[in-house]
Amino acid sequence: MGKERSGNVLFAIAIVALVVSAGLIAVKEAPTEDDSTLENWVVGAGDNLTYGVTGYRDRAVVAGTAYANYTIVNITEQGSMVGGMFSTDLGNWSGDWASILGDPLLGSNLGEASIRTDFGTKHITRYVSYHAYPDVNVSDFITVYAGVESRVIYRVNISGPSFFLDAELRTSTITGLEHMDLNATGGEEVDALRPDEGELSTIYSSGGGWSVGLWDLPSGTWFNCSLEGNGSRFYFITEDNMGRMEHGSIFEYDPVMSVLDPPGTRSAVLEGGLYMVVTDSTAAEGESRDWFFLDYPS
Numbered sequence: 530m531g532k533e534r535s536g537n538v539l540f541a542i543a544i545v546a547l548v549v550s551a552g553l554i555a556v557k558e559a560p561t562e563d564d565s566t567l568e569n570w571v572v573g574a575g576d577n578l579t580y581g582v583t584g585y586r587d588r589a590v591v592a593g594t595a596y597a598n599y600t601i602v603n604i605t606e607q608g609s610m611v612g613g614m615f616s617t618d619l620g621n622w623s624g625d626w627a628s629i630l631g632d633p634l635l636g637s638n639l640g641e642a643s644i645r646t647d648f649g650t651k652h653i654t655r656y657v658s659y660h661a662y663p664d665v666n667v668s669d670f671i672t673v674y675a676g677v678e679s680r681v682i683y684r685v686n687i688s689g690p691s692f693f694l695d696a697e698l699r700t701s702t703i704t705g706l707e708h709m710d711l712n713a714t715g716g717e718e719v720d721a722l723r724p725d726e727g728e729l730s731t732i733y734s735s736g737g738g739w740s741v742g743l744w745d746l747p748s749g750t751w752f753n754c755s756l757e758g759n760g761s762r763f764y765f766i767t768e769d770n771m772g773r774m775e776h777g778s779i780f781e782y783d784p785v786m787s788v789l790d791p792p793g794t795r796s797a798v799l800e801g802g803l804y805m806v807v808t809d810s811t812a813a814e815g816e817s818r819d820w821f822f823l824d825y826p827s
Contacts, residue, residue: 567609567680568604569678569680570602570604570679570680570681571679571680571709572599573599574599576598576599576602576701577596577597577701577702578681580596580597580699581696582617582623583697591694594617595615595616596614596617597613597631598613598614599611599612599613600612601613611631611632613631615629619694621665622665622667623687623689624669624687628660629660633673634656634680635658635671636671636741637656637657637658639655639657640719641713642674644674644684648683648706651711652676653674653683654675655673656672656675657673657771657805659741659805667689668689668780669688669689670780671685671687672685677713677714678709678712678714679709681701683710684698686775688774688779688781689779693774719745722742722743722745723746724742724821725823726823728820729822730818730819731808732816733758733761733808733819734810734816735810736812737811737817739807739809740807741805742807743805744803744805745802746799746825747826748799751797751822751824752821752822753794753795754786754794754806755820756819758813758817759791759817760812761791761809761812761813762789762791762809763806764787765782765786766806767802768802768803770782771803806821
């Protein structure tokens with residue numbers, strides 16, 4: 530279903546951003562696979578983007594605005610630096626908008642699609658990710674829709690523990706945006722891993738953040754997971770879970786295969802498809818550890 534990659538590199542560890550009084554500065558110290566793509570980003574220092582946000586929280590309708598005022602945009606072959614004022618009037622229960630709007634390539638690539646926007650029908654690339662905000666006890670599943678040509682973020686969908694939000698780009702200082710992202714490129718593949726068979730394990734320090742893997746697994750895969758560590762959590766998110774969250778569900782996961790109160794072990798023969806595996810140790814008390822075992826059908 531996606532491109533296959535072998536190897537024992539299992540997770541992309543979440544990038545920790547520096548928060549300063551002037552806003553967010555997210556620094557990538559080394560070039561990544563997406564850096565060449567980010568060079569196409571038409572957003573520049575001084576650009577302002579405004580998003581209308583609608584959704585629900587605890588079954589009550591909510592609405593607000595999110596703001597992205599970019600003061601630093603520096604994209605080079607060695608990495609990237611993006612800074613500015615990123616905020617919303619909804620409150621901190623909705624997550625960290627600085628980390629969301631400060632990076633158009635947030636997460637793993639789920640391929641191209643087309644969406645309707647205030648600037649016309651746009652061809653976009655969908656990026657999915659998991660983010661944890663321990664200060665406000667919020668965990669989000671995020672889908673970012675970035676233009677295939679401009680990399681402008683036209684839409685953001687956020688599924689939290691008791692809410693769903695849809696942020697749509699309403700105004701922009703970018704000249705000629707209505708003429709961008711009109712044609713599909715057809716050149717982007719789903720950014721999914723197929724890890725090697727056998728055992729994989731990671732140790733996390735106290736409050737060590739979170740790790741995310743987007744896997745493309747064949748039908749009949751035997752999967753076993755064990756998690757140890759007080760306060761850690763393991764979320765096993767299926768393709769169906771991701772689809773429902775993208776289209777309006779609160780944060781969801783497979784309750785049978787997830788471990789929310791370790792120690793615990795889960796195992797199953799999988800139907801196949803895309804899976805997101807998340808180990809969140811942001812609230813861990815002391816060291817925690819996960820083990821995975823994969824056995825593919827012959």
